[in-house]
Amino acid sequence: xxxxxxxxxxxxxxxxxxxxxxxxxxxxxxxxxxxxxxxxxxxxxxxxxxxxxxxxxxxxxxxxxxxxxxxxxxxxxxxxxxxxxxxxxxxxxxxxxxxxxxxx
Numbered sequence: 327x328x329x330x331x332x333x334x335x336x337x338x339x340x341x342x343x344x345x346x347x348x349x350x351x352x353x354x355x356x357x358x359x360x361x362x363x364x365x366x367x368x369x370x371x372x373x374x375x376x377x378x379x380x381x382x383x384x385x386x387x388x389x390x391x392x393x394x395x396x397x398x399x400x401x402x403x404x405x406x407x408x409x410x411x412x413x414x415x416x417x418x419x420x421x422x423x424x425x426x427x428x429x430x
Contacts, residue, residue: 335366376414377424378406387425389414401425 343359376391378401385398394411407417418424 331363331366336363339363339366374412374414376409376412376416377418377426378416379426389416390426 339362340359342362343355346355346358374391376389378387378396379390380387381395387396387398387401388394389409389412391414392409392412394409396406396410400406405423407423408415416424
């Protein structure tokens with residue numbers, strides 16, 4: 327996971343550091359700003375999770391989140407670890423592509 331942060335939070339942290347320059351050195355203020363920026367929460371949204379579900383009586387697979395469809399050949403030839411349409415994470419806890427076979 328990347329460490330994305332909100333721009334407004336960084337700007338506020340830097341303003342707080344600048345305010346301290348009245349009583350400390352520039353280096354101390356920048357060190358404080360860096361420490362504050364490193365402690366800001368991540369702004370990366372939670373990615374939705376899904377799985378490829380085989381359609382009954384079909385050679386197609388569909389995303390459990392948005393119902394986008396893949397042909398069986400596409401799923402077999404390529405590893406779709408994320409839905410091409412909605413971006414849902416299609417990996418199980420072991421790191422493999424999460425598929426559910428409903429073929430009757």
